[in-house]
Amino acid sequence: MRLTLKVWRQPKGATKGHFETYETDGVSPDMSFLEMLDVVNDRLTLDGQDPIAFDHDCREGICGTCGMVINGVAHGPERATTACQLHMRHFRDGDVIHIEPWRAAAFPVIKDLVVDRGALDRIMEAGGFVTAPTGAAPEAHSTLVPKEAADAAFEAAACIQCGACVAACPNASAMLFTAAKVAHLSRLPQGQPERYGRVVKMVATHDAAGFGNCTNIGECAAVCPKEIKLDTITALNRDVISSTLFQ
Amino acid sequence: MTQTITETENPWIDAPSGTGPVLTANVKADGKTIEEMWDAHRFSLKLVNPANKRKHTIIMVGTGLAGGAAAASLGELGYHVKAFCYQDSPRRAHSIAAQGGINAAKNYRNDGDSVFRLFYDTVKGGDFRAREANVYRLAQLSVDIIDQCVAQGVPFAREYGGLIDTRSFGGAQLSRTFYARGQTGQQLLLGAYSALCRQIDAGTVEMHPRTEMLEVIVVDGRARGIVVRDMISGAISSHFGDAVVLGTGGYSNVFFLSTNAKGCNTTAIWRAHRKGALFANPCFTQIHPTCIPVAGDHQSKLTLMSESLRNDGRVWVPKQGDDTRAPDQIPEDERDYYLERMYPAFGNLVPRDIASRAAKRVCDEGRGVGPGGLGVYLDFSKAQGGPAAINAKYGNLFDMYERITGENPYEVPMRIYPAVHYTMGGLWVDYNLMSTIPGLFVAGEANFSDHGANRLGASALMQGLADGYFILPATLTDYIGANTLPPVSADHPAVREAEASVNERVQRLLDVNGTRTVDSFHRELGQVMWDYCGMSRNGEGLRKAINRIPELRAEFWDNVKVPGINEDLNQSLEKAGRVADFFELAELMCIDALHRNESCGGHFREEYQTPEGEARRDDDNYAYAAAWEFKGVGLAPVLHKEKLTFDYVHPAQRDYR
Numbered sequence: 001m002r003l004t005l006k007v008w009r010q011p012k013g014a015t016k017g018h019f020e021t022y023e024t025d026g027v028s029p030d031m032s033f034l035e036m037l038d039v040v041n042d043r044l045t046l047d048g049q050d051p052i053a054f055d056h057d058c059r060e061g062i063c064g065t066c067g068m069v070i071n072g073v074a075h076g077p078e079r080a081t082t083a084c085q086l087h088m089r090h091f092r093d094g095d096v097i098h099i100e101p102w103r104a105a106a107f108p109v110i111k112d113l114v115v116d117r118g119a120l121d122r123i124m125e126a127g128g129f130v131t132a133p134t135g136a137a138p139e140a141h142s143t144l145v146p147k148e149a150a151d152a153a154f155e156a157a158a159c160i161q162c163g164a165c166v167a168a169c170p171n172a173s174a175m176l177f178t179a180a181k182v183a184h185l186s187r188l189p190q191g192q193p194e195r196y197g198r199v200v201k202m203v204a205t206h207d208a209a210g211f212g213n214c215t216n217i218g219e220c221a222a223v224c225p226k227e228i229k230l231d232t233i234t235a236l237n238r239d240v241i242s243s244t245l246f247q
Numbered sequence: 248m249t250q251t252i253t254e255t256e257n258p259w260i261d262a263p264s265g266t267g268p269v270l271t272a273n274v275k276a277d278g279k280t281i282e283e284m285w286d287a288h289r290f291s292l293k294l295v296n297p298a299n300k301r302k303h304t305i306i307m308v309g310t311g312l313a314g315g316a317a318a319a320s321l322g323e324l325g326y327h328v329k330a331f332c333y334q335d336s337p338r339r340a341h342s343i344a345a346q347g348g349i350n351a352a353k354n355y356r357n358d359g360d361s362v363f364r365l366f367y368d369t370v371k372g373g374d375f376r377a378r379e380a381n382v383y384r385l386a387q388l389s390v391d392i393i394d395q396c397v398a399q400g401v402p403f404a405r406e407y408g409g410l411i412d413t414r415s416f417g418g419a420q421l422s423r424t425f426y427a428r429g430q431t432g433q434q435l436l437l438g439a440y441s442a443l444c445r446q447i448d449a450g451t452v453e454m455h456p457r458t459e460m461l462e463v464i465v466v467d468g469r470a471r472g473i474v475v476r477d478m479i480s481g482a483i484s485s486h487f488g489d490a491v492v493l494g495t496g497g498y499s500n501v502f503f504l505s506t507n508a509k510g511c512n513t514t515a516i517w518r519a520h521r522k523g524a525l526f527a528n529p530c531f532t533q534i535h536p537t538c539i540p541v542a543g544d545h546q547s548k549l550t551l552m553s554e555s556l557r558n559d560g561r562v563w564v565p566k567q568g569d570d571t572r573a574p575d576q577i578p579e580d581e582r583d584y585y586l587e588r589m590y591p592a593f594g595n596l597v598p599r600d601i602a603s604r605a606a607k608r609v610c611d612e613g614r615g616v617g618p619g620g621l622g623v624y625l626d627f628s629k630a631q632g633g634p635a636a637i638n639a640k641y642g643n644l645f646d647m648y649e650r651i652t653g654e655n656p657y658e659v660p661m662r663i664y665p666a667v668h669y670t671m672g673g674l675w676v677d678y679n680l681m682s683t684i685p686g687l688f689v690a691g692e693a694n695f696s697d698h699g700a701n702r703l704g705a706s707a708l709m710q711g712l713a714d715g716y717f718i719l720p721a722t723l724t725d726y727i728g729a730n731t732l733p734p735v736s737a738d739h740p741a742v743r744e745a746e747a748s749v750n751e752r753v754q755r756l757l758d759v760n761g762t763r764t765v766d767s768f769h770r771e772l773g774q775v776m777w778d779y780c781g782m783s784r785n786g787e788g789l790r791k792a793i794n795r796i797p798e799l800r801a802e803f804w805d806n807v808k809v810p811g812i813n814e815d816l817n818q819s820l821e822k823a824g825r826v827a828d829f830f831e832l833a834e835l836m837c838i839d840a841l842h843r844n845e846s847c848g849g850h851f852r853e854e855y856q857t858p859e860g861e862a863r864r865d866d867d868n869y870a871y872a873a874a875w876e877f878k879g880v881g882l883a884p885v886l887h888k889e890k891l892t893f894d895y896v897h898p899a900q901r902d903y904r
Contacts (some may be wrong), residue, residue: 012479012815014551030542032651038547038766045764045810045819053816055335057508060550061647062433078650085650110479111816118456121336129441130400134320134716137391137398142353144409154402154427155457157434161338190400 001027001088004096005040007052012111019098029089032074034059034066037099053112061225064160067167068113071102074164074223082162082225098129102163106210117163119209120177126205127198128181130190133241134163143189154182158226165220165228170214177221178206180228195235196243199228203240252793260885261837262876268525270874270889273677274380281366281895285384288678289721293728300325301451303727304488305332306473307331308460308515311340312432312708313691314494315439316715322446324720329486330443331455331475333821338440341496341508342691342711345432346553346644347416348424349396350707351389355413355892357745358421362386367896369418369706372598373671373699374848374864375898376528376872378891380678381696385706388713393425393792395716397826398437403427415596416555416704420790424705429553429643435708439715459821461752463491463519463687464735469588470687471735472518472742474749477652478821481814481898483749485742488733490686492719494518494711497670497692499532499835501829502781503773506538506551513832516674516693523873524682525887527675527695528831529842533702535668536602536784539651540622549666550624550651552644554704557595558603559630559637560661562586564623568613572659574624585609593903600701601848601903602863603665607782608860610664617662624660645884665782669707671849672839675889679722681716683874688723690714695872700848753813754806756823761806765822768803772826772833775799785853788843793834797881801828838875838884845869857900866898 002025005056011016024043025037033106034056057065061082068083070076076086091097092119111198145153157179182199185191191198202207212234221230252258295303298785307330309320313678315337318330330774334340352365365386397403397411403425404412416424427434446452457478463470464485472487498513499505520526537552563582570577585605587594597605606623609615616622630637634657638645639715673695674682680696681688692713734740775795777790803826811817846855846862847869855863871888878884 028543028545030653031545032547035545039545042764042766045808046762048810050811051819053818057334057510057546058341058344059340059509060344061650063334063341063343063508065334080646081650085647087650087653089653099845107436111302114816117335121456123455124338125444129445130398131445132395132398132400132442134316134395134442134720135391137394140353140393140397141410143397145405145406147407150402154401154434157402157427157437158430160433161336184402185400188400188402190398194721203606207254220650227589237550 001029001093004093006096006098008100009052009112010109014074017109027088031088032084033070033086033088034084039114046132051113055114056084059084062160064162065205067102067162067164069102069167072103074102074167075225080225080227104166104211106172106174107163107166119211120161120163120174122203122209123174123178123179123205127194127201130185131194132190137175145189149187153184153187154233156180156187156228159228160226162225162226164223166211168219168223169212170217170219171215173214174206174211175214175230175233175236176224178202179232182236185233186235187239196239196246197235199239200243252792253791257842258793258883259842260883262885262887267876267885267887268683270675270887271677272378273679281379281383284380285387292721292725295724295728297325299329303327304329306486306488306491307471307494307724308492309338309496309693310443310496311342311494311496311691312436312439312711313715314492315340315436315443315692316712317492317494317690319442319446319721320716320720320724322449322451325451328446328452329455329488330452331460331559331646332841333457333459333460334477335456337443337456338436338569340513342436342708343433344508345708346429346551347555348426348431349392349415349435350423350703350704350705351393351425351709352386352423353390354420355391355411359425360421365387365423368674369697369703370699370896371901372701372703373701374701374901375722375811375870375893375896376531376847376891378698378701378872379893384718385697385710385713388717391717392709393711394436396435399441401427401434401438407488412429415558418704426555432479435712439712440552460515461518461749461824463522464742464745465522465684466735466739466741469685469732469828474549474745476749476753479816481812481817483745483746485737489732490688490723491694492688492690492723493674494690494715495693497673498829498832499667499670501773501833502667502776502827503542503769504546504549504777506535506549509548509623512828514825514828514886517828517832518687519664519674519682519684521877524684524687525675525876526672527872527874528700528839529836529875530780530843530850531671531700531848532667533669533671534603534665536599536606536665537625537663538666539648540617540662540664542618550647551666551668552648554599554665556625556641556644557700559640560595560625560627561629561770562595562623562625564609564614564616564775573608583609583614592902597903598701598703603782604851606665606817615745622662622664625663626660627656628660629685652797667781671695671700671702672786675872679725680718680723681726686726688719690719700850752824756809756827757813757819757823759804759807759809761808763806763808765807765809765819765826768799768807769826772799772830774838776833779785780840780885783851783853784840786841789837792837793841796830796834796837803830835875835884839873842886843869843873861900872896
């Protein structure tokens with residue numbers, strides 16, 4: 001396959017970037033999208049140019065490190081698929097592909113396609129945990145967790161913190177991420193004691209980090225590689241309102 | 248700089264008896280049985296007054312299951328922890344990719360499990376090359392790990408009654424594996440990460456993401472700090488503490504193609520090795536039997552399909568070689584379900600090393616399937632419960648397979664082939680998880696301790712969390728309590744020297760400005776390792792590799808092209824530093840494999856096999872951990888031996904037939 005790539009290049013420390021065009025040939029349909037970029041980078045390196053910086057690690061869709069907007073869609077055209085799991089068989093010979101970083105005020109661009117997603121860690125640090133110091137745990141079977149609750153918690157806990165929801169949201173809101181983290185714990189008995197304090201702190205940190213608010217557009221759920229559902233945010237809102245009664 | 252190793256020469260030196268570090272486990276439990284050992288040992292350990300803990304700084308490198316759990320637990324105890332990881336968030340450490348589950352001797356299924364049985368299975372599964380005391384402790388702690396994880400909110404799979412579900416897993420005949428669909432690693436890591444977040448918020452843990460450790464600082468014989476590179480600014484700086492912990496994972500990426508994340512590397516433990524920490528059993532690598540086969544030259548990594556799939560899938564190849572028919576066109580009586588045929592007792596559930604070698608054997612016979620003939624079928628068409636049950640258990644794995652291969656595994660059998668997955672070898676540690684450098688502790692996959700020559704499925708998560716949550720908080724406290732450690736000055740010659748060596752190395756990599764990319768060298772090194780130090784090894788091949796690696800390493804330093812500058816986010820520079828260390832490690836792995844004239848676990852020497860083609864151990868001569876001392880690049884390493892004794896599990900040839 002022969003492709004034309006238009007890739008966002010932004011040197012470290014620069015406030016502005018631009019699209020650079022790269023013609024690339026000999027792309028195999030069995031390559032992953034990132035393997036295709038590896039080939040481009042090998043050529044740039046040998047030509048004495050700076051290779052395209054992009055984040056990646058596990059390349060099997062679970063670590064959440066990779067993330068780029070491909071032809072206007074976070075993680076590209078395949079549903080429920082991270083950029084590293086997207087394969088070139090979903091493109092056609094001669095295609096023009098635009099590649100951009102996540103764009104959000106709370107995710108400053110570090111270089112090229114690499115952004116700083118540390119704000120998501122700050123949200124977790126604010127309350128995304130159960131206070132359970134090592135050694136203090138009761139016997140695992142002392143608390144029964146109905147299968148439905150465990151499965152529902154798991155669905156939310158599947159979030160990989162990649163930030164695609166933020167990149168897709170016109171408001172650059174991280175509410176789907178925050179809601180997934182809140183829901184994971186609020187659906188389990190272990191999460192109940194801190195339930196309402198947790199949601200208040202996490203939402204406050206979300207807002208302070210510069211993420212926009214949620215206006216129920218739903219782009220986030222459409223691009224989420226782990227298919228976190230939009231109604232997770234509804235549940236978060238319910239907990240926020242309940243917190244005013246229980247706090 | 249290169250010399251040819253001939254047939255008769257040995258590229259290593261046996262340590263003269265009575266010299267060098269004494270390799271004893273340091274178990275302080277005289278006269279106690281193995282069941283009482285950890286308790287007795289713990290009672291002997293020193294404590295540190297809670298009010299004094301905050302005055303002590305612990306340097307933690309790596310924040311996966313071992314490092315993250317330890318950082319959080321030490322922070323909870325009140326220590327000041329400085330934690331470092333190369334990822335942009337600790338939640339992304341490669342522990343996250345573990346799929347299948349975590350073992351624990353809870354005996355929730357009433358199927359005959361016990362702490363002793365998990366201990367027994369792990370020692371036997373490791374082909375009698377692990378230290379009994381450590382393995383017993385691991386089995387004991389396994390039950391506490393599950394309790395801890397549940398308390399944190401890890402969403403383990405549940406039965407309808409609300410109790411936890413378990414399943415059987417490669418190499419075990421009972422259901423002791425706890426799981427969270429196909430992403431147990433992610434869920435356990437999120438538990439450790441959330442505990443770590445709580446400590447970051449509380450101020451006990453200072454987190455440094457996107458920071459790579461490049462050197463250990465050893466002052467007066469003790470590990471007192473590290474030199475790191477900020478991966479965004481390129482700034483090189485030193486950090487000091489009373490102890491240093493490495494929880495930096497394994498070195499499978501020496502093979503270039505492995506199931507490890509692209510960033511996984513050996514740099515932290517290799518730098519420590521160069522500074523005096525002995526490296527034990529480097530040739531003990533695990534080849535996982537169920538990975539997606541290589542698709543082409545562009546391949547950048549391999550993807551594992553959890554071996555839990557072997558619970559329901561049946562492995563087969565055509566009976567005849569070069570059979571090009573589609574799998575559904577091959578009648579039942581022309582299929583060879585070779586694991587069930589060769590190992591009727593365990594069938595498709597034989598341990599990983601055995602399943603991998605069997606796959607290699609049938610492919611070497613020309614009966615492999617798929618492009619290049621390097622694959623076997625894993626077939627779910629007769630699985631109990633049909634597609635719905637399979638989807639509930641393995642849905643995400645099936646989706647992943649389809650995304651990568653473009654084939655629907657509900658309709659055609661999966662194609663799988665073995666791939667490098669885990670390294671049992673690592674830095675030598677005593678019972679306290681301390682290396683031969685006082686004050687340098689090593690946890691999780693980075694140490695050599697618990698899995699011997701082969702790790703059982705679902706035991707890596709168990710070991711990482713046992714080390715991090717429960718062992719290090721006790722043993723590290725003992726070290727702090729037992730020693731008076733004066734502050735280290737940034738002007739100390741050892742600090743200056745460590746920083747200078749890092750700066751010099753970085754500059755040297757940038758200055759080569761040759762004509763080959765880092766990846767092209769890494770691929771070539773990986774191919775040498777796979778060909779000669781992979782699933783099976785022989786003396787001739789290993790000698791070839793030992794001659795080839797220094798040549799390739801010299802070419803690397805002469806002809807690698809690392810573009811850009813240090814003061815930037817420079818991913819080529821990051822890779823180059825890691826590959827440079829892999830080049831040195833690779834040689835040691837081959838030397839270790841050559842010196843061990845026996846087959847055991849993942850180390851299969853073709854010269855040492857039974858008539859049936861199974862591994863033939865040599866307990867008279869090789870019942871020891873081989874701990875290597877670094878003497879310089881290209882110089883013969885010195886071999887130290889920790890004798891292994893088996894008082895509880897009698898060594899026998901593993902028989903899964």
